[in-house]
Amino acid sequence: MARYSAFSIFRNALSGQKNWRRAWRAAEPKPAYDVIVVGGGGHGLATAFYLAENHGIRNVAVLEKGYVGGGNVGRNTTVIRSNYLLDGNTQFYEFSVKLWEGLSRALNFNVMFSQRGQIVTAHSADQLDTFSHRANIMRLNGIDADILDRDAVRRLVPYLDFSETARFPIHGAILQGRAGTARHDAVAWGYARAADGHGVDIIQNCEVTGFVRNGERIVGVETSKGRIGAGKVGLAVAGHTSLLAAEAGLELPIESHVLQAFVTEPLKPLVDHVVAYGADHFYVSQSDKGGLVFGGNLDGYNSYAQRGNLGVVREVAEAAIALMPCISRVRLLRHWGGVMDMTPDASPIICPTPIEGLYLNGGWCYGGFKATPASGWCFAHMLATGKPHPLTAAYALDRFRTGHTLDEAGAGPSAWLQ
Amino acid sequence: MLRIDCPCCGPRDHDEFRYGGDASAVRPAHDDPDPEAWYRYVYVRKNPAGLHREFWQHVTGCRQWLVIERDTRNHAIASVGFTRNMPA
Numbered sequence: 001m002a003r004y005s006a007f008s009i010f011r012n013a014l015s016g017q018k019n020w021r022r023a024w025r026a027a028e029p030k031p032a033y034d035v036i037v038v039g040g041g042g043h044g045l046a047t048a049f050y051l052a053e054n055h056g057i058r059n060v061a062v063l064e065k066g067y068v069g070g071g072n073v074g075r076n077t078t079v080i081r082s083n084y085l086l087d088g089n090t091q092f093y094e095f096s097v098k099l100w101e102g103l104s105r106a107l108n109f110n111v112m113f114s115q116r117g118q119i120v121t122a123h124s125a126d127q128l129d130t131f132s133h134r135a136n137i138m139r140l141n142g143i144d145a146d147i148l149d150r151d152a153v154r155r156l157v158p159y160l161d162f163s164e165t166a167r168f169p170i171h172g173a174i175l176q177g178r179a180g181t182a183r184h185d186a187v188a189w190g191y192a193r194a195a196d197g198h199g200v201d202i203i204q205n206c207e208v209t210g211f212v213r214n215g216e217r218i219v220g221v222e223t224s225k226g227r228i229g230a231g232k233v234g235l236a237v238a239g240h241t242s243l244l245a246a247e248a249g250l251e252l253p254i255e256s257h258v259l260q261a262f263v264t265e266p267l268k269p270l271v272d273h274v275v276a277y278g279a280d281h282f283y284v285s286q287s288d289k290g291g292l293v294f295g296g297n298l299d300g301y302n303s304y305a306q307r308g309n310l311g312v313v314r315e316v317a318e319a320a321i322a323l324m325p326c327i328s329r330v331r332l333l334r335h336w337g338g339v340m341d342m343t344p345d346a347s348p349i350i351c352p353t354p355i356e357g358l359y360l361n362g363g364w365c366y367g368g369f370k371a372t373p374a375s376g377w378c379f380a381h382m383l384a385t386g387k388p389h390p391l392t393a394a395y396a397l398d399r400f401r402t403g404h405t406l407d408e409a410g411a412g413p414s415a416w417l418q
Numbered sequence: 419m420l421r422i423d424c425p426c427c428g429p430r431d432h433d434e435f436r437y438g439g440d441a442s443a444v445r446p447a448h449d450d451p452d453p454e455a456w457y458r459y460v461y462v463r464k465n466p467a468g469l470h471r472e473f474w475q476h477v478t479g480c481r482q483w484l485v486i487e488r489d490t491r492n493h494a495i496a497s498v499g500f501t502r503n504m505p506a
Contacts, residue, residue, distance in 0.1 A: 240467075242463070242464075242465040243465075243467055246464075251462050251463075251464065252462070252463075252465075253461035253462055253463065254463065254465055255440070255463050255465050256465055256467075256490070300437050301437040301472065301488075302440070302465065302470050302472065302490045303490050303493070304467045304490050304491050305490070305491060305492060305493060309420065309432075311431075311432070311433045344460070344461050400457060400460075400461045401453070401454075401457050413460045413461055414439060415439075415463075416437055416439065
């Protein structure tokens with residue numbers, strides 16, 4: 001792999017930009033691999049990279065049914081944060097933010113991680129109390145958190161509705177200064193390139209349709225490019241985890257739901273932070289191209305359609321204007337839907353399965369993007385050692401049986417309410 | 419938009435309805451002591467890509483609970499009926 005550097009830019013400029021090498025090989029499947037990672041999204045590619053980088057396991061294939069970056073890694077709203085409350089979540093997501101902080105250097109690829117800070121507005125004294133509780137928990141875990149009063153919020157984000165007529169007046173906010181955004185495609189491309197540099201085969205247009213068994217053990221996968229043997233198989237196919245797991249005979253506590261995301265026409269710089277609306281489900285950041293990127297609630301019923309419904313477009317627009325009246329006349333350029341694995345407690349499932357040789361990484365709900373580096377790091381650890389990484393011990397499948405759920409949203413066992 | 423043909427009120431926009439989840443999950447008997455049965459009822463879902471039987475309530479209409487068969491790939495609705503007429 002040719003390394004990117006100031007010198008490589010200079011050298012390629014001298015030769016008319018004609019000699020850039022492709023970022024990763026167009027690999028065709030070998031008969032067998034030590035590890036097959038199903039899913040060429042952020043989590044699958046990160047897993048393959050850390051398998052090679054941290055564990056020296058390089059006889060690895062990543063199988064992607066479409067193209068790298070064509071699934072959820074390219075359908076999210078790019079927010080990265082670790083402002084979690086529950087034990088298990090706080091430590092895991094903070095580990096992820098720490099990996100993000102060094103990711104461009106680790107991958108030799110600019111993922112454009114921008115720590116612009118996330119502000120979540122509080123709209124009652126009680127809500128500010130719960131945010132103070134959260135900030136205390138975060139600080140006890142070594143995570144940065146600040147509680148802002150109304151005046152401080154107004155100084156940072158004066159364009160929100162601070163008028164006398166605001167439907168839900170802003171009382172204050174919680175700020176995580178190290179939160180931010182990253183270029184989501186770059187994350188997929190960076191991991192793909194770095195994994196390829198370690199010898200990992202990234203095989204696109206290769207859909208996994210079933211599993212090969214030797215007795216009870218899974219020893220390979222059936223794909224649209226034929227049968228491929230594997231020592232271990234890891235699933236990282238968020239959105240379609242239950243369909244693929246069902247092929248292996250696993251039934252999971254997962255429902256698939258659509259979450260929509262939106263981009264407006266480009267504006268002059270307006271939103272410096274990631275801002276989330278505490279009175280409704282709405283959050284917004286501004287992309288480097290100027291578009292406001294935002295999202296809201298799930299559509300709210302099971303769906304594999306990868307397209308949303310206008311009712312949610314209206315709800316999100318209402319929330320947007322309630323928080324930021326100044327954007328009421330901004331035009332939406334586009335919106336899209338991604339299919340989420342929704343678990344009944346809004347936390348992911350990363351664990352060995354009851355089927356020997358099969359490992360699961362799914363159930364990311366709508367929090368998968370920020371988890372990408374830590375998810376890959378910990379899943380690689382599990383595939384290499386056969387045991388969960390301590391940071392993902394809380395994400396075991398049997399937590400629903402034993403009552404150790406991590407219900408960060410407090411919505412109970414109804415996936416569509418999470 | 420999804421249009422749901424409510425048996426009381428006729429075809430209505432789905433914004434009038436509230437989703438109630440998978441209607442194929444069967445509740446164990448009240449005195450069933452088997453934790454596995456309760457785990458499956460509360461948490462485990464088939465989550466099909468295709469026809470899905472699900473509860474919806476017409477909250478801003480007749481308030482009836484309905485059972486709808488809907489294709490999760492394209493939202494085509496195959497049938498709508500009252501929950502109370504559902505086979506036990």
